[in-house]
Amino acid sequence: MLNDPAHTKRVAVCFVMVLTVIHHLMIKDSKTEFLIIGSRGQLSKININSITVIDSSIKPVKRVRNLGCWFDEHMAMDIHIGNICSNAFKGPYNIRQLRKFISSEATKILVHAFVMSHLGYCNSLLSGVPQYQLNHLQKILNAAARLVCLVPKFDHLTLYLIDLHWLPVEFQIKFKVLIFVFKALNGMAPRYISDLIRKKSSP
Numbered sequence: 052m053l054n055d056p057a058h059t060k061r062v063a064v065c066f067v068m069v070l071t072v073i074h075h076l077m078i079k080d081s082k083t084e085f086l087i088i089g090s091r092g093q094l095s096k097i098n099i100n101s102i103t104v105i106d107s108s109i110k111p112v113k114r115v116r117n118l119g120c121w122f123d124e125h126m127a128m129d130i131h132i133g134n135i136c137s138n139a140f141k142g143p144y145n146i147r148q149l150r151k152f153i154s155s156e157a158t159k160i161l162v163h164a165f166v167m168s169h170l171g172y173c174n175s176l177l178s179g180v181p182q183y184q185l186n187h188l189q190k191i192l193n194a195a196a197r198l199v200c201l202v203p204k205f206d207h208l209t210l211y212l213i214d215l216h217w218l219p220v221e222f223q224i225k226f227k228v229l230i231f232v233f234k235a236l237n238g239m240a241p242r243y244i245s246d247l248i249r250k251k252s253s254p
Contacts, residue, residue, distance in 0.1 A: 084108065086115045106120055120173050128177060132143045132184050136191060139169035143194045150198060161216070166195045170220065175227040188220040 052130060087097055087116045101110045114123045114130055121131040124184040144163035150158060171190060177185070193208055212219070234240035 073152065082197050083109050084112045084115055084157070085109060086113075086122060086124060087111050087232055088122075088124055090125065090239060094124060118173070120176060128180050128184065132180070132188070135169050136187050139166050139188075139191045142166035142169070143191070143198050146198060150201075154202075155199055162195045168189065171227075174220075174224050175231060177224050178228050182221075185224075192217065192220055 085102070086095065087099065089097070098112060102109050103109075114121055116122075121134055123130050142162065146158060146161050146165065153161075171193060179186075186191050192212075195214060196202065196208050196217065197204070198228075199215065202208060202211055231240060231244060232248065235245045237248070238245070
């Protein structure tokens, strides 16, 4: 059973091993948390209320933040994408207030700083997410393009995106993954990434 005390103990032991590997980190109760990831069916079979590591009792959480990215217990990325949208939409709104006073080139610089930086940060994590989630991010990109090029609300954007050299969000994600793969295959990536790639030998 997944809620057997023996399983909880193994989780705690694993936790200690991780801390030992990462330079003997000390546990701070207020900042230490763990996330159990699985499908709804898998999680329904788990009953771990807390684990005890050394002298600290750590409780599981429904979501965690790591390096600015949010992960939930189903790895659905809904929370992370919601945060991207919330932060990135502030950019076009604020830039729109002064758009008539600045050039297109200056607008593009501001968009890259306050919009594209959110859309591009760790976007390889979004590989494989449902299309409806990508559509939320694409709306932000479209709003930014309309702002830079002063495109009316109902005009098509394809030619403007091409002129700006902006890939659709879906292809930006695929491009980022391909860059990682290329670097891993050619010795330009960190070992922890290169070790994930296995070249298929020719017959």
